[in-house]
Amino acid sequence: MLWIKNGIVIDPKNKIDGEKMDIFIKDGKIVDESEVNKDECRVIDANNKLVVAGGVEMHAHIAGSKINVGRTMRPEEMRIVRHTANKLRASIGRVLLTSPAIGYEYAKIGYTTAVEAASPPIGSPHTHEELDAIPIVDKAMLPVFGNWHFVFKYVAEKDREKLKAFIAWAIERTKGYGVKVVNPGGVEAWMYGGNVKNLEDEVPNWGVTPKEIITELVKSNEELDLPHSVHLHCNNLGNPGNYQTTIETMKLVSGLANEKRQTLHVTHVQFNAYAGSSWRDVASGAEEIAKVVNSMDNITIDMGQAIFGHATAMTGDAPFQFTLHKLTGSRWVNKDSEIEGGAGIVPIAYLPKNPVHALQWAIGLELGLLVDSDKVVLTTDYPNGGPFTEYPYVMAMLMSRKMREKELERVSPYVQKATSLPAIEVEKTLYDVIQMTRSLPARVMGMENKGHLGIGADADVAIYSINPDDVDPAAQYELINSEFRKPVYTIKGGEIVVKDGAVVAESWGRTFWVDARKKVSLDSIDEDLNSFFNSYYTIQRKNYGIQEEWLRNPVRVEVN
Amino acid sequence: MDAVCTFCGNVCDDVEFDVNTQKGKRFCALGLAKFREKERIKSPMVDGKEVSYEEAIEKAAEILVSSKKPLLYGWASTVNEAIRYGVILTEKVRGVYDQCASVCHAPGTLAVIEEGIPGGSLGAIKNRADVVIFWGSNPLEAHPRHPTRYSVMAKGFLIKDRKDRKVIVVDVRKTKSAKMADKFVQIKPGYDYAIISALRALVKGEDIEANEVGGVPKEELAELADIMKNAKYGVILYGLGVTQSRGRDRNIENAVKLIQLLNRYARWIIWPMRGHYNVVGAGEVPAWEVGYQYAIDFSRGYPRFSPAEFSAVEMLLRKDCDAMLVVSSDPAAHFPRRAVEHMKNIPVIQIDPFPNMTTLLSNVIIPSAVAGIEAEGWAYRMDGIPVRVKKLVDSPYWSDEKILKEMLRIVEEKLEG
Numbered sequence: 004m005l006w007i008k009n010g011i012v013i014d015p016k017n018k019i020d021g022e023k024m025d026i027f028i029k030d031g032k033i034v035d036e037s038e039v040n041k042d043e044c045r046v047i048d049a050n051n052k053l054v055v056a057g058g059v060e061m062h063a064h065i066a067g068s069k070i071n072v073g074r075t076m077r078p079e080e081m082r083i084v085r086h087t088a089n090k091l092r093a094s095i096g097r098v099l100l101t102s103p104a105i106g107y108e109y110a111k112i113g114y115t116t117a118v119e120a121a122s123p124p125i126g127s128p129h130t131h132e133e134l135d136a137i138p139i140v141d142k143a144m145l146p147v148f149g150n151w152h153f154v155f156k157y158v159a160e161k162d163r164e165k166l167k168a169f170i171a172w173a174i175e176r177t178k179g180y181g182v183k184v185v186n187p188g189g190v191e192a193w194m195y196g197g198n199v200k201n202l203e204d205e206v207p208n209w210g211v212t213p214k215e216i217i218t219e220l221v222k223s224n225e226e227l228d229l230p231h232s233v234h235l236h237c238n239n240l241g242n243p244g245n246y247q248t249t250i251e252t253m254k255l256v257s258g259l260a261n262e263k264r265q266t267l268h269v270t271h272v273q274f275n276a277y278a279g280s281s282w283r284d285v286a287s288g289a290e291e292i293a294k295v296v297n298s299m300d301n302i303t304i305d306m307g308q309a310i311f312g313h314a315t316a317m318t319g320d321a322p323f324q325f326t327l328h329k330l331t332g333s334r335w336v337n338k339d340s341e342i343e344g345g346a347g348i349v350p351i352a353y354l355p356k357n358p359v360h361a362l363q364w365a366i367g368l369e370l371g372l373l374v375d376s377d378k379v380v381l382t383t384d385y386p387n388g389g390p391f392t393e394y395p396y397v398m399a400m401l402m403s404r405k406m407r408e409k410e411l412e413r414v415s416p417y418v419q420k421a422t423s424l425p426a427i428e429v430e431k432t433l434y435d436v437i438q439m440t441r442s443l444p445a446r447v448m449g450m451e452n453k454g455h456l457g458i459g460a461d462a463d464v465a466i467y468s469i470n471p472d473d474v475d476p477a478a479q480y481e482l483i484n485s486e487f488r489k490p491v492y493t494i495k496g497g498e499i500v501v502k503d504g505a506v507v508a509e510s511w512g513r514t515f516w517v518d519a520r521k522k523v524s525l526d527s528i529d530e531d532l533n534s535f536f537n538s539y540y541t542i543q544r545k546n547y548g549i550q551e552e553w554l555r556n557p558v559r560v561e562v563n
Numbered sequence: 564m565d566a567v568c569t570f571c572g573n574v575c576d577d578v579e580f581d582v583n584t585q586k587g588k589r590f591c592a593l594g595l596a597k598f599r600e601k602e603r604i605k606s607p608m609v610d611g612k613e614v615s616y617e618e619a620i621e622k623a624a625e626i627l628v629s630s631k632k633p634l635l636y637g638w639a640s641t642v643n644e645a646i647r648y649g650v651i652l653t654e655k656v657r658g659v660y661d662q663c664a665s666v667c668h669a670p671g672t673l674a675v676i677e678e679g680i681p682g683g684s685l686g687a688i689k690n691r692a693d694v695v696i697f698w699g700s701n702p703l704e705a706h707p708r709h710p711t712r713y714s715v716m717a718k719g720f721l722i723k724d725r726k727d728r729k730v731i732v733v734d735v736r737k738t739k740s741a742k743m744a745d746k747f748v749q750i751k752p753g754y755d756y757a758i759i760s761a762l763r764a765l766v767k768g769e770d771i772e773a774n775e776v777g778g779v780p781k782e783e784l785a786e787l788a789d790i791m792k793n794a795k796y797g798v799i800l801y802g803l804g805v806t807q808s809r810g811r812d813r814n815i816e817n818a819v820k821l822i823q824l825l826n827r828y829a830r831w832i833i834w835p836m837r838g839h840y841n842v843v844g845a846g847e848v849p850a851w852e853v854g855y856q857y858a859i860d861f862s863r864g865y866p867r868f869s870p871a872e873f874s875a876v877e878m879l880l881r882k883d884c885d886a887m888l889v890v891s892s893d894p895a896a897h898f899p900r901r902a903v904e905h906m907k908n909i910p911v912i913q914i915d916p917f918p919n920m921t922t923l924l925s926n927v928i929i930p931s932a933v934a935g936i937e938a939e940g941w942a943y944r945m946d947g948i949p950v951r952v953k954k955l956v957d958s959p960y961w962s963d964e965k966i967l968k969e970m971l972r973i974v975e976e977k978l979e980g
């Protein structure tokens with residue numbers, strides 16, 4: 004039992020903004036004072052300190068074949084030693100971290116939950132093996148659907164019942180958490196060397212369009228009432244002018260409503276927010292996108308903030324990765340995956356003086372500043388935009404115009420004319436950034452017990468040496484940037500895992516997966532499954548996927 | 564009983580095996596031979612004396628903890644769960660982790676570091692590839708069911724018939740596989756690099772001055788370049804003929820550059836034909852646990868990768884390790900004689916279901932259950948696709964996973980104590 008005494012709590016979900024409060028923890032949960040025997044509690048003195056829920060990472064690439072090939076391809080990434088083996092594991096990596104390092108580094112910035120945002124379905128056991136090797140944080144993963152032949156078939160046949168059954172089947176088999184879509188139709192077109200450019204382009208051989216794929220998947224997802232909405236990586240990623248595709252895509256869901264959450268989450272929007280017609284006149288489309296997001300009550304986004312320095316692009320968007328390889332001349336990994344989609348990996352470094360990189364950096368911030376704080380989640384699309392370990396930097400930037408002005412001095416002047424960042428006066432508050440890193444991502448993911456400190460929430464807590472009552476983040480941005488990097492405590496499931504910025508205990512989190520099988524008739528797709536497996540797969544249907552008991556610490560979330 | 568074959572990198576998951584009658588279905592001869600009963604190591608042994616598992620593991624832990632720099636080697640023929648304990652064990656005892664790839668496909672890994680790898684899964688080949696090139700690989704003899712399941716006769720989404728596909732074998736001699744090909748290109752040993760360079764030039768539309776390269780006439784090379792350029796979806800499946808011939812990793816690097824170029828005209832991928840059933844896992848597991856695939860030294864308490872220094876043969880030749888743990892592998896049969904000499908001078912621990920040359924010089928011998936028959940776990944097919952290998956029957960033998968988990972536990976105790 005823990006008693007966190009006299010902390011200053013910010014808990015946006017429960018509308019608490021800087022109240023001096025005590026928090027009680029028992030059996031891994033936040034409980035009411037009456038539930039604990041105070042004499043038996045270990046007391047944590049949080050006087051004058053900021054007490055918030057553990058951070059929730061809702062979009063990062065932390066496990067599976069993509070990041071692992073990245074590690075293999077980039078030994079230069081692995082030469083930074085973060086922790087030497089003692090009672091904890093050795094952990095290394097600059098931006099691409101080893102699995103132990105990922106768990107430790109999240110805990111070291113006060114994060115306690117992390118979602119792997121794209122897993123090739125047939126490779127899901129690999130993703131889970133890596134998730135199981137990440138200590139401390141709770142986890143989940145999203146299998147990708149947008150280029151899977153089953154999806155094309157049911158969309159072409161306009162058979163939503165079967166599509167729903169297929170989604171339920173696939174999420175159960177992969178022990179996934181929701182529906183991820185990456186460049187719908189575009190990755191299939193890449194199998195013929197192409198891509199899709201806009202929402203009306205047809206997918207080769209299938210006669211379906213990205214628009215139909217997205218709409219049908221969203222509607223199926225909503226009818227299934229999954230905890231998370233469709234999680235979409237839009238078409239046309241990385242191309243000048245793509246902000247229009249992004250806006251058109253968002254408008255596809257206007258009219259749909261879900262009172263618990265958004266009906267569409269559009270991810271790492273920075274990469275999909277470019278105006279202009281070529282790399283010569285590329286500019287920011289963030290303002291237009293922000294207007295659309297703010298005007299719709301069923302859309303959320305995350306930033307995909309670029310961080311100056313090293314990164315590694317890795318996505319299921321295989322054609323984009325080839326474009327990036329051609330653009331940069333850098334190494335290139337591609338992986339066409341059965342009839343499910345593909346992926347690519349390309350090393351990259353964001354340089355402040357490079358006009359395009361500076362633009363990407365600025366666009367991420369524009370989105371973070373211009374979109375309402377209950378609609379935009381802080382992410383870097385790790386490791387695409389950069390390391391998640393830099394979240395404190397992004398938090399500080401969002402809160403301080405002065406810091407932005409200082410940073411603007413070192414970046415390419417191109418951003419002055421191509422973005423509105425220099426003119427943006429918005430300074431987010433501590434409450435805003437706590438929302439963008441805790442309560443909002445938890446709500447977006449449909450994780451009810453995450454991201455807040457109300458009774459019944461998971462006892463995931465971060466305590467920082469920041470006194471909300473007398474800190475001025477706009478002026479004291481350096482303090483914000485440094486203190487969010489070293490929590491006084493990170494508590495995961497009631498256990499103290501970080502103290503004074505150092506990992507002190509290695510615990511093992513849970514893996515959440517969603518079971519929606521009760522909502523569908525799996526029989527309806529039985530024959531199709533058999534026929535596709537017999538004809539196109541190289542694995543027997545009976546051997547496809549992963550059983551719950553093969554996971555380290557699974558939690559089944561049943562949808563009724 | 565439904566089984567998954569644990570012999571070669573195909574990891575065929577459609578086979579059946581009856582433990583009682585020792586009969587199998589759909590296996591190739593190699594796989595069936597592995598599954599059929601054969602001589603086993605009967606009991607754990609320490610210095611020639613039969614002991615219990617507990618005693619053998621205790622002794623092994625003692626050797627590992629008291630040595631300055633133990634080498635933990637093998638891993639390609641066991642499941643990921645066991646490999647993971649092996650990696651952590653290596654970290655704890657500050658030893659060196661190396662695996663079979665360091666003597667076969669490691670040049671491919673070095674090429675990935677230089678150029679990446681534009682690849683795809685076996686299902687991508689089955690469904691889409693209209694041009695399949697086996698380069699220095701001999702599937703009929705090394706991966707017998709590869710042609711039917713994945714690459715030559717396999718039918719799929721775009722490939723309805725063997726006739727929809729052009730199969731080319733490039734090799735220094737006319738192998739069995741060459742006979743099933745539509746086209747066989749015989750090359751002079753050691754000329755892979757030059758030929759790939761010539762193809763790169765031809766694909767780009769440049770002329771080459773020589774009339775022949777590596778024994779292949781210019782016209783034939785031009786024809787090959789043409790086939791490549793006009794493919795819809797092509798694949799090069801390379802084998803040890805490329806990685807172990809003159810040029811080694813440079814050959815693969817050059818081939819990857821050819822594939823990068825070809826993708827400007829058509830879709831092409833390249834992939835290695837990996838040998839043992841889980842040699843891919845033996846690289847993937849350490850990559851996520853400690854950042855590298857092989858030749859990893861932990862003597863400073865953190866992982867360092869240096870193939871020329873920390874791969875097993877080099878370590879042994881330099882006499883740079885004072886104990887060795889060998890898991891599911893037979894270095895005594897395959898390593899150079901001088902390397903094996905050093906193995907004779909240091910304590911060697913072996914974990915393996917079957918006796919082999921390494922058994923003869925091991926001080927501690929720990930027999931293990933056969934994964935795929937007596938133990939289950941994850942293995943990664945040659946294309947990195949995970950397949951769960953099965954347990955068909957109970958056996959008195961401990962699994963590699965259980966042995967290594969216990970060894971790790973005791974090692975940790977000793978280190979703390």
Ligand code: SF4
Nearest residue numbers: 568571575591594708
């Ligand atoms: S091809 Fe390989 S995996 Fe398949 S049955 Fe033969 S030995 Fe086993």
Ligand SMILES: [Zn+2]
Nearest residue numbers: 062120271384
């Ligand atoms: Zn992403």
